[in-house]
Amino acid sequence: xxxxxxxxxxxxxxxxxxxxxxxxxxxxxxxxxxxxxxxxxxxxxxxxxxxxxxxxxxxxxxxxxxxxxxxxxxxxxxxxxxxxxxxxxxxxxxxxxxxxxxxxxxxxxxxxxxxxxxxxxxxxxxxxxxxxxxxxxxxxxxxxxxxxxxxxxxxxxxxxxxxxxxxxxxxxxxxxxxxxxxxxxxxxxxxxxxxxxxxxxxxxxxxxxxxxxxxxxxxxxxxxxxxxxxxxxxxxxxxxxxxxxxxxxxxxxxxxxxxxxxxxxxxxxxxxxxxxxxxxxxxxxxxxxxxxxxxxxxxxxxxxxxxxxxxxxxxxxxxxxxxxxxxxxxxxxxxxxxxxxxxxxxxxxxxxxxxxxxxxxxxxxxxxxxxxxxxxxxxxxxxxxxxxxxxxxxxxxxxxxxxxxxxxxxxxxxxxxxxxxxxxxxxxxxxxxxx
Amino acid sequence: xxxxxxxxxxxxxxxxxxxxxxxxxxxxxxxxxxxxxxxxxxxxxxxxxxxxxxxxxxxxxxxxxxxxxxxxxxxxxxxxxxxxxxxxxxxxxxxxxxxxxxxxxxxxxxxxxxxxxxxxxxxxxxxxxxxxxxxxxxxxxxxxxxxxxxxxxxxxxxxxxxxxxxxxxxxxxxxxxxxxxxxxxxxxxxxxxxxxxxxxxxxxxxxxxxxxxxxxxxxxxxxxxxxxxxxxxxxxxxxxxxxxxxxxxxxxxxxxxxxxx
Numbered sequence: 291x292x293x294x295x296x297x298x299x300x301x302x303x304x305x306x307x308x309x310x311x312x313x314x315x316x317x318x319x320x321x322x323x324x325x326x327x328x329x330x331x332x333x334x335x336x337x338x339x340x341x342x343x344x345x346x347x348x349x350x351x352x353x354x355x356x357x358x359x360x361x362x363x364x365x366x367x368x369x370x371x372x373x374x375x376x377x378x379x380x381x382x383x384x385x386x387x388x389x390x391x392x393x394x395x396x397x398x399x400x401x402x403x404x405x406x407x408x409x410x411x412x413x414x415x416x417x418x419x420x421x422x423x424x425x426x427x428x429x430x431x432x433x434x435x436x437x438x439x440x441x442x443x444x445x446x447x448x449x450x451x452x453x454x455x456x457x458x459x460x461x462x463x464x465x466x467x468x469x470x471x472x473x474x475x476x477x478x479x480x481x482x483x484x485x486x487x488x489x490x491x492x493x494x495x496x497x498x499x500x501x502x503x504x505x506x507x508x509x510x511x512x513x514x515x516x517x518x519x520x521x522x523x524x525x526x527x528x529x530x531x532x533x534x535x536x537x538x539x540x541x542x543x544x545x546x547x548x549x550x551x552x553x554x555x556x557x558x559x560x561x562x563x564x565x566x567x568x569x570x571x572x573x574x575x576x577x578x579x580x581x582x583x584x585x586x587x588x589x590x591x592x593x594x595x596x597x598x599x600x601x602x603x604x605x606x607x608x609x610x611x612x613x614x615x616x617x618x619x620x621x622x623x624x625x626x627x628x629x630x631x632x633x634x635x636x637x638x639x640x641x642x643x644x645x646x647x648x649x650x651x652x653x654x655x656x657x658x659x660x661x662x663x664x665x666x667x668x669x670x671x672x673x674x675x676x677x678x679x680x681x682x683x684x685x686x687x688x689x690x691x692x693x694x695x696x697x698x699x700x701x702x703x704x705x706x707x708x709x710x711x712x713x714x715x716x717x718x719x720x721x722x723x724x725x
Numbered sequence: 726x727x728x729x730x731x732x733x734x735x736x737x738x739x740x741x742x743x744x745x746x747x748x749x750x751x752x753x754x755x756x757x758x759x760x761x762x763x764x765x766x767x768x769x770x771x772x773x774x775x776x777x778x779x780x781x782x783x784x785x786x787x788x789x790x791x792x793x794x795x796x797x798x799x800x801x802x803x804x805x806x807x808x809x810x811x812x813x814x815x816x817x818x819x820x821x822x823x824x825x826x827x828x829x830x831x832x833x834x835x836x837x838x839x840x841x842x843x844x845x846x847x848x849x850x851x852x853x854x855x856x857x858x859x860x861x862x863x864x865x866x867x868x869x870x871x872x873x874x875x876x877x878x879x880x881x882x883x884x885x886x887x888x889x890x891x892x893x894x895x896x897x898x899x900x901x902x903x904x905x906x907x908x909x910x911x912x913x914x915x916x917x918x919x920x921x922x923x924x925x926x927x928x929x930x931x932x933x934x935x936x937x938x939x940x941x942x943x944x945x946x947x948x949x950x951x952x953x954x955x956x957x958x959x960x961x962x963x964x965x966x967x968x969x970x971x972x973x974x975x976x977x978x979x980x981x982x983x984x985x986x
Contacts, residue, residue: 674777679813680823682773683883684801684830693826697817697866 294335297353301331304359305438311362312441316410323422327437334431346617346649347559347588352531355501357473359439360387369463370496373525373718379710381459381491384444386476395458400449403458406477409445416447416481424509424565425537432533436507440477446490450483450513457489457708462504464496464530471501478508482516484541489519491711494534497527506534512544514568520548521711522562525718526555528583534560542568542597549706550577552587553719559588566593566600566628577606578702580719581614581646588617593635595628595658604635607702609695610646621653622663629658635665640672640698642691696720726751726891726922727772727792732783733947734771741767741778743947749891752919756933756958757926759944760966765926766810768944769895773807774800787891801827802834804890808880808897810926815867820879823867824849828886852885856912873900881912892916893924898932910935930962943969 305328313321336353337344367388382403384394391411395403402409409417427434444460462476482488494504504526512518526532532555538546552558564573579587593602608616618637639648652665672694680690699719706712727749734742741764749755759765771778772785774797785792792800815823828848829839840848853860856878868876877897884892894913898906913923913936925938933941933955941957942949943966951957951969961969 673813675813676815678775678797679809679815680827681797682801682807682809683823683827683887684798684834685826686796686798686830689826689830690798693818693823694815697815700817 297336297356298332300356300358301435308359308439308441312407315407317413319418320410324438324440327422327427327434330427331431331434331438334429334434336431346615347557347586349531349533349557351501351557352473352503352533355471355503357471357501357503360472360474362441372461372463372493373495374459374461374491374493374523374711374714376710376714379708381457382454383459383461385461385463386444387442387463387474389442389444395444400452400483401454402445402447404445406443406445406479407441409447409479414445414447417445417479420481420509420511421479422509424511424539425507425535430535432505433507433535436475436477436505436535439475440507442474443477443479445478446480446488448481448483448486448488450485452483452486454488457491459491459493462492462494462506464498464502464504464527470499472498473503473505476504476506478506480508480518481511482513482518482544484513485515486513487517489521489708491521491523491708493523493525494532495525496530498529500529501531502529503531503533506532508534508536510536510538510546512538512540512546514542514544516541516544518544518546519707520546521706521708522548522550522560523711523715524552524555524558524560526558528554528556530555532558532560536560536562538562538564538573540564540566540568540571540573543570543572544568545572545574547574548576549702550575550589551702551715551719552577552579552589553581555585555587557586557588559590561590561592563592564594564602565596566602567596569597570599571597572600573602575602575604575606576702576705578608578699578719579606579616580609580699581616582611583614584612585614586616587614588619590617590619592621592623593633595622595624595631595633597625597627598629598631600628600631600633602631602633602635605701606637607699608637608639608648609642609699610639610648611642613643613645615647616649618648618650618667619653620651620665621655622665624654624656624658624661624663626657629660631658631661631663633661633663637667638698639667639669640695641669642672642695692720726788727924728786729772730784730786732768732771732785733781734767734778735781736767736778740781741947742771745783745944745947745949747942747949749922749924751890751922753940754917754923754925754936754938756938756941757924757944757949758928758930758941758958758961761928763944764947765944766895767947769807769810769893769924769926772893773797773805798830801887801889802831806884806887806889806892808877808884808892808894810895810899812868812871812876812880814869814871816869818867820863820865820867821846821849824863824883824886827883831887849886853882855885855915856882857908858882874902874905877901877909878905878912881909881916885912885916890920891922891924893926895926896928897925898927898929906932907935930958933958945969
């Protein structure tokens with residue numbers, strides 16, 4: 291058996307079990323999608339650092355770990371406690387793994403919030419028209435795997451003109467302690483109809499005893515004038531790997547605002563890609579990554595302006611301590627047709643240790659001639675002037691440093707409009723640096 | 726309160742302070758005047774504990790204790806305050822949060838209870854009135870986007886909140902129009918008490934029209950070359966620093982220009 295064959299063996303066995311189990315759900319198109327994606331994974335194999343897209347992030351440990359999917363997720367599955375759950379926070383909540391059919395969420399006139407399997411089984415038309423159509427897996431082994439194995443996850447669909455009274459919270463939690471060498475492939479589809487508004491909170495948390503991996507894909511479709519506020523918050527255990535893709539498709543005058551906050555985890559890679567495929571679409575990406583120890587965090591974004599008059603604003607900030615390593619790769623593509631595009635991108639890094647490392651790579655690809663685009667990267671340390679100013683007011687060095695780091699990160703954290711999330715998140719994010 | 730003896734300091738190998746002697750008692754206001762580059766801001770920074778400057782000789786006693794061995798934050802909680810010539814802007818750090826942390830650091834050190842948000846706000850509102858500072862400034866990040874005058878008022882406001890025993894105000898008057906100068910001076914005068922001392926570091930005499938000093942010292946080439954009463958400031962204003970230079974030039978540098986040079 292070839293090396294690739296050996297490393298794929300477990301995935302093939304799992305895939306056979308899964309297809310046998312799920313064949314009755316959803317019809318031929320789902321089975322077809324799975325098979326094509328699995329075929330793609332078989333020929334791609336896991337990426338290596340020789341692959342330009344994975345140059346700075348090695349997934350050797352995932353490849354070698356012979357990870358297996360868990361038994362079918364059960365509605366009564368035991369889950370880790372949710373660090374993002376706050377008392378008094380009113381929301382539609384779906385906890386994973388194993389949110390069963392009929393569980394949680396809402397199914398009412400023009401609104402569906404529920405498990406993906408239920409949405410597939412119910413033959414909801416928007417599911418078939420969008421699931422697997424946006425997050426391309428042809429050149430991406432992890433998205434191919436997720437597509438082949440998609441089972442547990444959520445579907446959220448709003449017909450035109452709907453506004454939800456509260457946010458939707460998808461809480462992805464690793465099973466507690468005993469799970470070993472597991473990989474999970476949570477899959478989410480969100481379709482916001484014309485003129486509808488939604489606030490979506492995806493959280494990923496929990497730890498595992500040894501190598502485990504969450505390989506998540508979220509597809510988002512915003513129809514004309516739709517508005518989505520999207521929070522994607524990560525708080526995974528020290529041995530956890532997290533590979534995630536958010537793929538956004540934006541129609542005319544739609545607005546997408548993303549707040550992505552990453553802390554914890556051994557290796558984390560989050561890709562957020564938005565295609566502005568209608569005139570006047572607006573995309574705002576805000577990100578914060580905080581890493582210490584030997585953590586590795588890779589943030590990749592692609593904003594693709596395909597039609598005129600689009601605007602995009604991107605700000606990613608990073609705080610790195612100890613021997614942590616971060617990668618920022620932000621690409622803005624402006625197609626020939628996308629005149630009058632206004633795109634700005636910025637990546638700012640605060641290095642708290644001499645041994646920390648950042649690879650920041652902003653990229654502009656502009657094919658139109660009447661556009662306004664800018665990008666910039668800064669990498670700096672705490673300012674001595676600022677530290678001295680705070681100390682001269684009686685604050686000791688540790689407190690002064692902490693205030694300055696918080697001040698640096700607040701530009702992102704202050705953008706979190708859900709107060710119930712903000713305080714807890716701030717505390718979690720910074721516990722990383724104090725450990 | 727403060728006793729500076731033969732203080733020498735340098736930065737990047739360059740001697741800036743070259744033997745400062747100064748004694749400041751409780752209840753006194755001292756003005757230290759001098760041209761640009763004379764070392765007056767360096768003196769203020771060294772006293773506050775800035776480690777960019779290396780003290781090469783001399784000693785400083787504060788309330789009878791060795792000041793130079795104390796960390797900047799310890800000097801602050803022990804009652805020393807530096808009003809910065811150029812207060813730094815710290816985007817992202819809320820002024821209220823910062824100042825309450827500072828006030829409570831001082832209170833904790835004194836064995837007093839911390840102020841809660843409500844009591845702190847009441848105190849802040851009272852003190853802000855004295856320097857005619859708008860409350861909106863407190864809701865903004867520390868000094869961020871403040872005008873020059875707003876920054877200086879904010880420094881005086883911080884001083885009145887922290888209630889130090891010794892305030893060193895570094896060019897608090899520079900960049901202020903006459904109305905702002907009066908407001909700042911009023912704030913300083915309200916702060917004057919028999920148990921407190923103030924050192925005004927300034928280039929110009931005009932602040933001293935409103936905050937009348939007990940002593941005036943002229944600093945030149947890192948030394949205090951002349952000391953006197955409040956009239957000395959007026960003499961400087963009328964005749965500039967050159968006459969002091971000439972007077973001081975008579976032999977004062979000879980010690981270092983010995984045969985080795």
